[in-house]
Each structure stands twice: as structure tokens, then as C-alpha cells.
Amino acid sequence: MHASSVQTLSAKASCAVRPAPVYASRLRARRGAFVIRAALAQRAEYIWADGLEGDLSKGAVFNEMRSKTKVIPEPITSMNPKDFPDWSFDGSSTGQAEGNNSDCILNPVAIYPDPIRGGDNVLVMCDVLYPDSSPHITNTRALLVKLLTPDVVAEKPMFGFEQEYTMLNKTGQVFGWPAGGYPAPQGPFYCGVGSESVYGRNLAEAHMDACMKAGLLISGINAEVMPGQWEFQIGPVGAPDVGDEVMIARWLLHRLGEQFGIVCTFNPKPVQGDWNGTGAHTNFSTESMRKPGGMKAIDEAIERLSKTHAEHISQYGTGNELRLTGKHETCDMNTFRSGVADRGASIRIPLPVQLKGYGYLEDRRPAANVDPYTVARLLIKTTFGKEQS
Numbered sequence: 094m095h096a097s098s099v100q101t102l103s104a105k106a107s108c109a110v111r112p113a114p115v116y117a118s119r120l121r122a123r124r125g126a127f128v129i130r131a132a133l134a135q136r137a138e139y140i141w142a143d144g145l146e147g148d149l150s151k152g153a154v155f156n157e158m159r160s161k162t163k164v165i166p167e168p169i170t171s172m173n174p175k176d177f178p179d180w181s182f183d184g185s186s187t188g189q190a191e192g193n194n195s196d197c198i199l200n201p202v203a204i205y206p207d208p209i210r211g212g213d214n215v216l217v218m219c220d221v222l223y224p225d226s227s228p229h230i231t232n233t234r235a236l237l238v239k240l241l242t243p244d245v246v247a248e249k250p251m252f253g254f255e256q257e258y259t260m261l262n263k264t265g266q267v268f269g270w271p272a273g274g275y276p277a278p279q280g281p282f283y284c285g286v287g288s289e290s291v292y293g294r295n296l297a298e299a300h301m302d303a304c305m306k307a308g309l310l311i312s313g314i315n316a317e318v319m320p321g322q323w324e325f326q327i328g329p330v331g332a333p334d335v336g337d338e339v340m341i342a343r344w345l346l347h348r349l350g351e352q353f354g355i356v357c358t359f360n361p362k363p364v365q366g367d368w369n370g371t372g373a374h375t376n377f378s379t380e381s382m383r384k385p386g387g388m389k390a391i392d393e394a395i396e397r398l399s400k401t402h403a404e405h406i407s408q409y410g411t412g413n414e415l416r417l418t419g420k421h422e423t424c425d426m427n428t429f430r431s432g433v434a435d436r437g438a439s440i441r442i443p444l445p446v447q448l449k450g451y452g453y454l455e456d457r458r459p460a461a462n463v464d465p466y467t468v469a470r471l472l473i474k475t476t477f478g479k480e481q482s
């Protein structure tokens with residue numbers, strides 16, 4: 094077929110249906126336009142959270158990231174999400190729709206430079222809408238935004254999210270562990286150094302670098318208590334940005350894991366037995382807590398949190414009961430306890446905060462696979478005494 098079309102072309106040329114030079118220059122012009130278009134075109138990676146993990150009867154948990162690429166034919170000059178078109182996807186393949194009515198809408202909410210593709214390419218964080226533009230049931234971001242009433246915004250709530258995760262090799266074993274076996278008992282690994290203790294640092298470093306290049310407010314990383322387990326921190330940052338940034342950071346971790354052949358999991362208890370679970374401590378403050386005398390506001394918040402413990406626990410991640418047993422940091426999930434510098438507590442007041450008398454509190458209950466928009470929403474809801482559930 095290819096050969097015959099070449100023949101047709103040369104036959105046309107030799108018949109002089111069109112003078113050869115005109116044809117050639119038109120071809121050049123068209124190719125030139127194509128080259129210019131290709132040079133100007135940029136890629137926008139539309140990123141969203143799916144619905145496969147969700148258990149709506151227990152509260153939404155939607156952690157698995159999805160994305161697809163849109164080639165934008167012009168240069169990208171705006172970082173305003175409103176300048177990016179909505180898009181759609183097949184919700185029946187992501188646990189977000191039935192097959193007979195499967196279209197869901199991707200609504201851009203935040204734009205970041207793409208640290209992997211570089212150049213003017215961007216990452217586009219999206220929330221998910223129904224075709225009538227109302228928020229999808231998996232859209233926990235919209236629920237959070239609804240709570241950001243003027244009284245809440247005036248108190249400038251800030252969040253610091255400690256995202257723990259575990260690296261696995263492709264067969265599901267913890268990265269760096271001896272084949273079919275276990276490393277030495279926990280002890281030397283937390284914040285460790287040296288190849289006998291620390292596995293997977295290259296990925297953790299590459300991820301931190303990518304988060305910084307994307308402009309995320311990443312505040313640090315550390316190797317965790319179980320070898321092969323790591324943590325990065327996002328914050329302090331306001332709402333709903335904390336959720337957007339955590340979601341983008343999770344996506345970057347999975348995406349870079351492809352390059353390293355490492356699978357990153359947010360499973361709250363990836364290894365049974367005497368091994369630490371994987372959490373997402375959430376540090377929280379309001380303007381009143383952050384100024385001198387703020388301990389009063391912190392104590393009031395803890396008092397309120399003690400009364401909504403069950404509601405928070407029910408939405409703090411799936412499988413969290415395997416992590417919150419009371420045996421590995423943080424008390425069991427049916428107990429609420431607060432304390433200064435107490436890493437066995439549900440809510441910890443960091444020692445420097447106690448010494449200064451103001452600052453923030455740490456909610457140690459969320460599992461690593463928690464929905465960050467949901468943690469932020471519940472902390473605001475409880476401490477501000479809001480009605481919405």
C-alpha cells in the first residue's frame with residue numbers, strides 16, 4: 094500500500110498535474126507549520142484520584158492516583174487552572190461510574206510545573222464532576238471547600254502532613270529485604286544511614302527533588318522505623334492546597350517508582366507482626382493556636398477532638414485497625430488519649446510547643462492511605478464546631 098501511494102505521487106508529479114516546484118514548496122510549508130506546532134505544543138498531565146478503594150458507608154477513602162496526558166497545541170503560559178479545559182474519562186474503569194453511563198468530568202483545580210518532563214509541561218490536579226458539573230461522590234475536595242467559610246478562612250488553618258510509605262519490589266516483597274526472609278529486628282533503621290540499614294534512598298531523594306521542582310511545599314524526608322519504609326512531609330500549608338499537594342506528591346512517587354522498578358504502597362500495615370505500620374500524622378494549627386497563649390486554643394481543640402474520635406477514626410483510612418493496635422506507637426483505635434511528647438497518644442502536643450505555650454497539635458491517627466482532603470475537613474469540622482459530616 095505504501096509503495097503504491099508513492100507510485101501515485103510520482104505518477105502525479107511526472108504527469109505534471111501540478112508543477113513539481115509548487116508541490117514541493119507546499120510540502121515544505123506544511124512541514125514547517127508542523128514543526129512549529131510541535132515545538133509550541135506542551136503536555137499537560139491531568140491527575141485525579143479514583144474510586145476503587147472507597148467505602149462510602151465508612152467514609153470516603155480514594156487514594157489510587159490516575160492520570161492521562163493532554164497535548165496542548167499552544168505554548169502553556171498560564172498557571173491558572175481556569176485556563177485549562179475540562180476533560181472527561183471512563184469512570185467505569187476507575188470505580189466512579191457504571192458502564193452504561195460512564196463519562197466523568199476532570200475539572201482542573203491546581204497547576205504545577207512538571208518536574209519529570211521539564212520545559213513548560215505541567216501537572217494538572219483535577220477534581221471529578223458529574224456531567225452536570227456537580228461534584229462526584231468521590232470528590233472529597235468539594236466537601237472540604239464547602240467548609241472554608243469566612244470564619245474558618247480568617248483563622249488561617251494550616252496543615253503539615255507526614256506521609257509515610259513502604260517501598261516494595263515488583264513481587265510484593267519489601268524493597269531491600271532478604272529474599273523470602275526478614276532483616277534484623279527494628280532498631281537501627283529510623284533516620285538511619287548506611288546500606289545495611291537504609292533501602293531505597295535513591296528513590297526517596299529523587300522524589301523530594303521532583304516535589305521541590307514542582308513547587309510543592311515539601312518540608313523534609315526521613316527513613317522510617319521499618320526498613321524500606323520512608324516518610325516525606327508536606328506543609329505547613331492551608332486548605333484545600335494541602336490535599337492537592339499531597340495528591341501530586343503521591344502521584345510523583347508512583348511515577349518515579351516506575352523508573353526505579355519500585356512499587357510504593359500506602360497500605361497501613363504492609364507486613365504483619367512486630368513491624369511498624371504506615372501512617373500519615375497530620376499537624377494542625379489555627380491563628381489562635383500559633384500566637385502566644387495559643388495553648389488554650391490547642392486544649393480546646395483537643396477537648397472537641399476527644400468527642401468526635403469515632404467519626405474521625407471511621408474516615409482515617411482503610412485497614413487502619415491493623416495499624417492502630419496499641420502495640421506500635423499510637424494507642425489502639427478505640428482509645429482516645431492526648432499528651433505532651435507522647436508518641437503513644439492519639440493527639441500529641443510536640444515538646445517545643447508545650448515549652449513555648451503555643452504552636453500546633455499532631456493528630457497521629459490517620460493511616461498512610463487516608464484521603465488528605467478528608468483529614469483536613471474533619472479537623473476543621475471538629476475544631477470549628479461545624480455541622481457538615
Ligand code: ADP
Binds near residue numbers: 254255312329330383
Ligand atoms: P515528627 O516529629 O512527628 O516526625 P515532622 O517533622 O515529621 O514531625 O513533621 C512535622 C510537620 O508539621 C511538618 O510537615 C511541618 O511543616 C508541620 N508544621 C510545623 N508547624 C506547623 C504548624 N504551626 N501548623 C501545622 N503544621 C505545622
Ligand code: MN
Ligand atoms: Mn479508549
Ligand code: MN
Binds near residue numbers: 255324
Ligand atoms: Mn515525621
Ligand code: MN
Binds near residue numbers: 255257317324
Ligand atoms: Mn513517621
Ligand code: MN
Binds near residue numbers: 255374455
Ligand atoms: Mn509525627
